[in-house]
Amino acid sequence: MTRWVRCFWDEEAVWFYFELDTDGYVLRQxxxxxxxxxxLVVASLxxxxxxxxxxxxxxxxxxxxLTAELPISGWEGHDPLRLSANEFEIxxxxxxxxxxxxxxxxxS
Structure with missing residues (x-):
């Protein structure tokens, strides 16, 4: 089941938006x-x-x-917020x- 989440990384002041597969691997970022x-990044696996x-x-x-290689569950210290598919698409x-x-x- 595909799901969509976002999280904020304070150290870099960056919002991450992810489309994830069932196992938490990034499909789009x-x-x-x-x-x-x-x-900065708008990548599709x-x-x-x-x-x-x-x-x-x-x-x-x-x-x-490029997209993250680790599943999102492997990112310690980040508590992603769920998004709808439509919110992610926008x-x-x-x-x-x-x-x-x-x-x-x-x-380039």
Whole structure:
């Protein structure tokens, strides 16, 4: 069963948004830097795997970043708050547009 959560990391002032599979592994991940909610990472495990298969991994990671490798349950000291699928999709699509717009303005 897919679930969606968010948590805040004080040390870096970053909000993490996760779409998780049944075992707690990250399917999609968004990282937003506070203040101003600058998108840092908007990565999909499926897209990352496809980019790896196609030899485009460096390009993908330079634009979107990568997802966490550990299951979310392995993150000590973080108590994630549940989100609805719709809440996650709004954050995902907004952050994805932000990264794509930034990439168009400043290609690597």
């Amino acid at each position: 968004v990282e937003l830097q506070k203040p101003g909610s600058k998108a 499926a897209e990352w795997q496809e980019a790896q298969r196609d030899g485009r991994l460096a390009e993908y990671e330079s634009v979107y970043g 954050v995902w699509s907004t952050a994805r547009r932000q990264l794509q717009d930034r990439q168009r303005r400043h290609p």
